[in-house]
Amino acid sequence: PGLWLEGTLRLGGLWWLLKVGGLLGQVGALLPPLCLETPLFLSPRALVPGLLSAPLVGVAAAPWSGRLVGYGAAWLSWAMWALLSSPEAREGEQGQEKNTDLMWRLLRLSWPDLPYLVAAFFFLVVAVLGETVIPYYSGRVIDILRGDFNPDAFATAIFFMCLFSIGSSLCAGCRGSCFTFIMSRTNVRVREQLFSSLLRQDLGFFQETKTGELNSRLSSDTKLMSCWLPLNANVLLRSLVKVVGLYGFMLSLSPRLALLSLLKVPLAITAEKVYNVRHQAVLREIQNAVAKAGQVVQEAVGGLQTVRSFGAEEHEVCLYKKAVERCRQLRWQRDLERALYLLFQRMLHLGMHVLMLNCGRQQIQAGDLTQGGLLSFLLYQEDLGHYVQILVYMCGDMLSNIGAAEKVFQYLERKPNLHPPGTLAPPTLQGLVEFQDVSFAYPNCPDQSVLKVPERGHKEGMWTHGSQAARPLRS
Incomplete structure (x- = not known):
């Protein structure tokens, strides 16, 4: 603990001094390994009995030589990292920032479903905690059967195993139902907003955009958008809570084995x-x-x-x-x-x-540990590795699969090039429209004119009666 305290204080002090002096820059990535390399090296040695008191081997036998070796390795790692940072990597970081922005926009789009998300998260936590407790009582049963058999303790352990199994199953079902309900609500809301935005666009937009593409956005892309938050939140939060719960139980059983894992x-x-x-x-x-x-x-x-x-x-x-x-x-x-x-x-x-x-x-x-406790710890360790891999996979996958929402957001935020027509309907309207040097071409073929009025102009009379709408006149 003293080494960790010393390294943390050194890290905080150097970070503050370099930040105040404006010299932090890329050196900030080098400070953690330089300040924490000694406790990071000695902490795993403390897990094996008798190894912490053993002398360091080779060049690191002297304290200062060991520190110089660690500092040199950190500097070499930093130099290689700086050399290997290519423009493609920076472009990838820009793409990640873009995907992160899309993710936050999707989260804001799901804001009306916040109460249902809270309920789903509650059922998720209860279900995961119930699943996590079951291996602990399995180890308790092993300890009871190995020693002097106690019927009351055995019945209590079996009762809690059944209780947590049934409770976690019910909560898992409620969790899945909540996320499915959120998915359907998000799908309806996104489709309605997208269809409303498309109907407000000008006719030139439909000349440039194919009908099949619009149908694909309305059917497949909106479905992917509506599934993104419930499915990813379900898997990601479940894995995160599972990892935290499993590691908490592992620390309670054996802190040394937990650190070793x-x-x-x-x-x-x-x-x-x-x-x-x-x-x-x-x-x-x-x-x-x-x-x-x-x-x-x-x-x-x-x-x-x-x-x-x-x-x-x-x-x-x-x-x-x-x-x-x-x-x-x-x-x-x-x-x-x-x-x-x-x-x-x-x-x-x-x-x-x-x-x-x-x-x-x-x-x-x-x-320091019973045989049943060791069995419970090994069961926890098996699940922990699996859920850590899921977390690593999901953190990258949820950002890479969000690209389907980009085009939908472009359509949702697109402003029509022409103002929408008016809705006034006067009882009578009579006037004269004069066309002077008027031409028209479709947006997909701007070089081919389909209508052209000579410069000398052309006059036409117009009138409306009854409920016919009067449109704004444009010259």
Whole structure:
């Protein structure tokens, strides 16, 4: 605790001094590893009994040499990060900011459903807490059966297991019903607003925009928009509450094992991030290779007479063979990277499992943990890794899948180029309209005039009677 307090105070003081002096800049990303590298290094050593008192190895045997090694590694990491920051990465950050803005606009659009969201969140928390408590009572049952059998304690544990199971199931059903109801309300509201906005547009807008695109926005895009908040909020909040609840129970069972289990999280997240980047790149290459193979077939079959006239059948076969072979190599690379990623995940999971069992055995022998408590902890650890992966996936996926709402918001916020016609209807109207140098062309063909009045002008009389509406006259 003293090392963490010292590092936190050093971090806060340096941050404040650099910010006041206007020198923070990119160095701010370097301050946390420089100030917290010593407690970060020594905290995992404290998890293994007897290792904290062991001397540091190699160059880090002396305190100052160890700090210099840590500072040098931090500086090298910062330099590599600055060099690898490409313009594409900055463009990706701009795209993320744009998606974040769309996300907040969608949240504001769902503001009328706030009471139902609160109710859904309440049922979600109760359901998740009920699911989280069940493994704890499973461990209690193991401890009761292992020691002196107590019928009352056994019946109490079974009763609470059944109670929390039934209660969490009912709350999960209510949670799903609330989110489904919110989805239907949002869908109706978005469709109504979009249809009303489209009807207020000028006729030139419908000349530029295809009817099929408008139908797609009204049917598919509005459905995706209405599903975005309920589905993502359901999965994201459920995973977040589950992670917090699971880790709280793990800390109550064994703080040392709980801290030890955190070693897997950064490794798993880093591996998934690296794999996702590589996987997306390989998928794009596969799509390009498949398109190229299809292009070879289309050109050869479409120009078959030309191919035969030059006797180039074998050449076209070689081109197609190369394209297909390229597709096969890319698919093999995709499968190999997938296999290596899964192998790393399995080995990491197995290594952490062995480490947890070893540390748990030591705590059981020391009397700090029971066998049932260790079983409950292992069950919690299995669920924790799963929900952490869901959180990492959802945080990126919910921003990347929000692009369908961009075009709908453009239509909702579009202002017509012409003012809407008036609605006045006088009893009688009589006048003379004079046209001078009037021309008209459709927006999709601005160079082709469909109406043109000579410069000398043209006069027409107009009149209305009864309920016919008088339109504003424009020259």
